[in-house]
Amino acid sequence: MSAPPTELMTTHTEATRPRGEELDHQRRAITALGHEMRALVDATVRTAAPAEVLHRVTDGVRRLTGQLTGRRRVRGEIPDVDEFPGGARMYSPVTGPGSPLAPPMQVTPEDDGIVGRCTLGIAHEGPPGYVHGGMSAMLLDELMGWACYRAGTPAMTVSLQMRYHRPVPVETPLRVFAHVTGTEDRKIFVAGSIGTDEDPSIALVTADGVFVSPDPARTRTLFPNTP
Numbered sequence: 001m002s003a004p005p006t007e008l009m010t011t012h013t014e015a016t017r018p019r020g021e022e023l024d025h026q027r028r029a030i031t032a033l034g035h036e037m038r039a040l041v042d043a044t045v046r047t048a049a050p051a052e053v054l055h056r057v058t059d060g061v062r063r064l065t066g067q068l069t070g071r072r073r074v075r076g077e078i079p080d081v082d083e084f085p086g087g088a089r090m091y092s093p094v095t096g097p098g099s100p101l102a103p104p105m106q107v108t109p110e111d112d113g114i115v116g117r118c119t120l121g122i123a124h125e126g127p128p129g130y131v132h133g134g135m136s137a138m139l140l141d142e143l144m145g146w147a148c149y150r151a152g153t154p155a156m157t158v159s160l161q162m163r164y165h166r167p168v169p170v171e172t173p174l175r176v177f178a179h180v181t182g183t184e185d186r187k188i189f190v191a192g193s194i195g196t197d198e199d200p201s202i203a204l205v206t207a208d209g210v211f212v213s214p215d216p217a218r219t220r221t222l223f224p225n226t227p
Ligand SMILES: CCCCC/C=C\C/C=C\C/C=C\C/C=C\CCCC(=O)SCCNC(=O)CCNC(=O)[C@H](O)C(C)(C)COP(=O)(O)OP(=O)(O)OC[C@H]1O[C@@H](n2cnc3c(N)ncnc32)[C@H](O)[C@@H]1OP(=O)(O)O
Pocket: 085, 086, 141, 142, 143, 144, 145, 146, 149, 154, 155, 156, 157, 158, 159, 185, 186, 187, 210, 212, 213, 214, 215, 218, 219, 223, 226
C-alpha cells in the first residue's frame, strides 16, 4: 500500500496554509477523486455482479479507504480549499466536486436569480426512473441559499414548502432556478423551481422558502471557524 500524500498528514497553521497554485492543485486532485467516487457509487447501485465479485470489490474498497490516512477534518472545520461563505465548497453534498454524494450541481448567476444545472443518476432515484423527492428538496434548498447569498444576505432555511407537480426524470439534464421574492428585516423569501434543460418552462417541482440571516452573535456561535 502506498504512503498517503504528505499534505494530508500536516496540520496547517496560518503560515503554512496552502495558497494560489497549491490550492488549485489540491482542488483539481479533490475533483478527480470525487469524479471517480461518483462513478463508483453509480456502478455500485447498477451492478448485477455476483456475490463473490461484490466481496472482492468490498475488500479493494476497504484497502483504498485505508489509504486516506493523516489528519481528518473535524466537525465545523472549514477546509482550506473552501471559500465560506459564498464561494467554493468542495465537499458540499449538492455542489461539491469532491463529494461522492453531489451530482454535482453547477451554479451560475442569471439576471433575476440563480441557475443550477445537473443530471441526477440512479443513485438519486425514488420512484423507478425518477428522482427522490428529498433530492429535489436538497437541490432547491441549496440553490435558494445561494440566491440569499447573492442578494447580500447569507441565510439559513427556516421553512421550505415543496410542491411536486410532475416526477423529475433521472439521467436527464435539469435546470434549477431560484430567486429572492422579498425581504423583511432578517427574513428572506425565496422561490425556486426544477425543470428539464430541454423544456424549462414546465415546472416539475416548485418551492417557497423562508430564510433567516442569523444576527452576528448567533453567526459567531454557529460558525466559530469562519475567517
Ligand atoms: C461570515 C458570515 C457567515 C454567515 C453565515 C450564515 C449562513 C450561511 C449558511 C449557508 C450559506 C452558504 C451557502 C448556501 C448553502 C446551503 C444552503 C442550504 C441552507 C441550509 O440547509 S441551512 C440548514 C438548515 N437550517 C437550519 O439549520 C436553521 C435552523 N434555525 C436556526 O438556527 C435559527 O432559526 C436561525 C439562526 C436561522 C435564526 O434564529 P434567530 O434566533 O436569529 O431568529 P428567530 O428565531 O428570532 O427568527 C427570525 C425571524 O424569522 C421568523 N421565523 C423563524 N422560523 C420561521 C419559520 N419556520 N417560518 C417563518 N418564519 C420563521 C421568526 O418569526 C422571526 O421573525 P419576526 O422577527 O418577524 O418574528
